[in-house]
Amino acid sequence: MRETELLVVGGGPAGLSAAVEAASHGCEVMVVDSDLALGGQLIKQTHKFFGSESERAGTRGFKIAEILLDELGQLKGKVEVLTNTTAESYYRGDGVVGCMTDEDNYWFVKPKKIVNATGASEKILPFPNNDLPGVYGAGAIQTLMNVYGVVPGKKVLMVGAGNIGLVVSYQLLQAGVDVVGIVEFLPNISGYWVHAAKVRRLGVPVLLKHTITRAIGENKVEGAYIQAVDDNNQLMGEPQKIDCDIICMSVGLSPTVDLLWQAGCKMMYVPELCGYVARRDNQMRTSNADIWAAGDAHGIEEASAAMVEGRIAGLGAAHSLDHVDRVQFGERLGMFWQRLDNLRAGATGEKIRCGVGKCTCQAWEVD
Amino acid sequence: MTKDEKLFNSGVLTQSRPGAELPPTELWNKKKNGLVIIECPQQIPCNPCYSSCPTGAVLPFNKIIDVPRIDYTKCIGCSLCVATCPGLACFVVDLTYGSEEEALMKLPYEMLPRPEIGEQVNCLNRIGEVVAQGKVVDINEPRKDCTLVVHVVVPNDLVNEIRAVRVVK
Numbered sequence: 093m094r095e096t097e098l099l100v101v102g103g104g105p106a107g108l109s110a111a112v113e114a115a116s117h118g119c120e121v122m123v124v125d126s127d128l129a130l131g132g133q134l135i136k137q138t139h140k141f142f143g144s145e146s147e148r149a150g151t152r153g154f155k156i157a158e159i160l161l162d163e164l165g166q167l168k169g170k171v172e173v174l175t176n177t178t179a180e181s182y183y184r185g186d187g188v189v190g191c192m193t194d195e196d197n198y199w200f201v202k203p204k205k206i207v208n209a210t211g212a213s214e215k216i217l218p219f220p221n222n223d224l225p226g227v228y229g230a231g232a233i234q235t236l237m238n239v240y241g242v243v244p245g246k247k248v249l250m251v252g253a254g255n256i257g258l259v260v261s262y263q264l265l266q267a268g269v270d271v272v273g274i275v276e277f278l279p280n281i282s283g284y285w286v287h288a289a290k291v292r293r294l295g296v297p298v299l300l301k302h303t304i305t306r307a308i309g310e311n312k313v314e315g316a317y318i319q320a321v322d323d324n325n326q327l328m329g330e331p332q333k334i335d336c337d338i339i340c341m342s343v344g345l346s347p348t349v350d351l352l353w354q355a356g357c358k359m360m361y362v363p364e365l366c367g368y369v370a371r372r373d374n375q376m377r378t379s380n381a382d383i384w385a386a387g388d389a390h391g392i393e394e395a396s397a398a399m400v401e402g403r404i405a406g407l408g409a410a411h412s413l414d415h416v417d418r419v420q421f422g423e424r425l426g427m428f429w430q431r432l433d434n435l436r437a438g439a440t441g442e443k444i445r446c447g448v449g450k451c452t453c454q455a456w457e458v459d
Numbered sequence: 460m461t462k463d464e465k466l467f468n469s470g471v472l473t474q475s476r477p478g479a480e481l482p483p484t485e486l487w488n489k490k491k492n493g494l495v496i497i498e499c500p501q502q503i504p505c506n507p508c509y510s511s512c513p514t515g516a517v518l519p520f521n522k523i524i525d526v527p528r529i530d531y532t533k534c535i536g537c538s539l540c541v542a543t544c545p546g547l548a549c550f551v552v553d554l555t556y557g558s559e560e561e562a563l564m565k566l567p568y569e570m571l572p573r574p575e576i577g578e579q580v581n582c583l584n585r586i587g588e589v590v591a592q593g594k595v596v597d598i599n600e601p602r603k604d605c606t607l608v609v610h611v612v613v614p615n616d617l618v619n620e621i622r623a624v625r626v627v628k
Contacts, residue, residue, distance in 0.1 A: 438524030
């Protein structure tokens with residue numbers, strides 16, 4: 093049985109931030125990630141991030157991953173990284189976590205504390221033929237293009253105009269792929285307006301109040317039917333045939349919370365955070381006093397917020413292990429919350445504020 | 460939805476509004492090196508236009524979600540914001556450039572192939588229609604981060620329409 097002070101599950105923006113924060117206070121950290129390399133979704137993000145300088149605004153996502161990995165590298169003596177390793181199970185009796193490395197090496201670790209930074213999984217839309225080759229999630233398209241340098245096809249129909257749909261459309265254009273259109277069910281794009289303006293001025297049509305109704309093709313995607321929806325969200329008018337060989341779905345994400353369920357954390361369905369999430373206090377701690385969560389696993393939001401949440405969770409875990417004194421803990425917690433509140437201000441942050449409000453308590457009674 | 464709403468709600472600016480205003484005409488007409496136009500009408504948590512501005516022309520943000528406000532008397536058309544803005548929402552327009560009918564635009568560019576100096580490029584409006592041909596007279600990469608700032612000579616009556624260029628090869 094292996095042991096560690098803090099197990100960080102997931103090496104994306106939240107997990108890396110948590111690991112760096114905790115280790116910088118002297119905490120012994122083990123990071124496990126199911127992927128072959130650390131960085132999570134950051135490594136696929138070729139666009140510049142928003143936010144302020146403290147969130148590295150103006151820096152491309154994959155560069156932010158490099159910066160975080162560099163910070164982690166400087167804490168080498170304190171941090172152990174295991175990639176291609178999935179934390180699969182949590183044993184409530186003794187807090188042991190079962191991990192699978194590669195496909196056949198199952199082992200156990202007993203951490204004192206855990207930060208669950210497992211990110212999210214993509215939602216898909218049900219429509220006839222959505223199992224044809226050529227129907228992708230936006231994450232897969234990004235992996236193909238931005239990790240492996242493979243263009244997915246020639247003509248893409250994008251479904252969904254949130255930030256991911258808009259950003260991936262832009263990245264497709266950069267890769268020389270034709271984006272024949274973006275369909276969006278809502279009467280407005282739900283991503284940032286400037287992301288939409290970027291693809292609009294390069295000639296990509298955005299069809300609001302439209303949805304995909306069917307993929308066309310025998311053995312692969314050879315087109316799609318799209319249709320308008322009325323104010324009651326019912327299909328109206330005639331279906332329109334779109335010539336495309338790729339259908340890319342970017343219709344939202346769900347928090348990945350399997351370990352939290354297993355650990356008996358109090359969970360809550362919060363639509364604004366896109367699914368079941370753990371109830372938490374203001375340091376991201378769940379109802380299980382040994383477990384924190386951060387990033388998309390704690391509610392779907394931008395990576396800039398995930399990094400701050402990771403910092404808070406890492407700080408909280410380090411504090412609980414007596415690596416941070418009360419004064420410093422309070423100061424840093426206040427600073428991180430200031431940043432998080434800034435990122436969530438205004439109309440675009442309203443949904444998040446509402447969702448977070450529903451599942452946050454001032455403090456757990458366990459302490 | 461009106462036609463106007465349809466356009467704006469899908470990322471096309473239809474009229475000036477807070478965060479997306481034109482410079483005052485009188486100053487603009489005579490300001491050598493140009494003035495910035497920022498088209499960022501939505502409150503989002505982002506301020507690199509302010510933090511990258513060397514002259515204080517982009518005014519300090521009270522909150523990070525404020526839309527940018529500009530003191531045009533301080534703008535020197537340096538285009539550092541053009542190179543920095545994550546939304547590619549900053550454009551510099553120099554109306555004093557060249558002949559009566561010409562103007563110089565400094566536009567962000569992140570596509571391939573890269574344009575070359577002296578080359579004719581397609582000038583695109585906010586919905587990607589080719590509205591003119593422009594001549595590339597300078598290209599730089601202020602942040603050394605793959606966002607180019609392309610200097611294009613365009614017809615001066617189209618500076619409120621042209622927002623991108625496309626290399627034709």
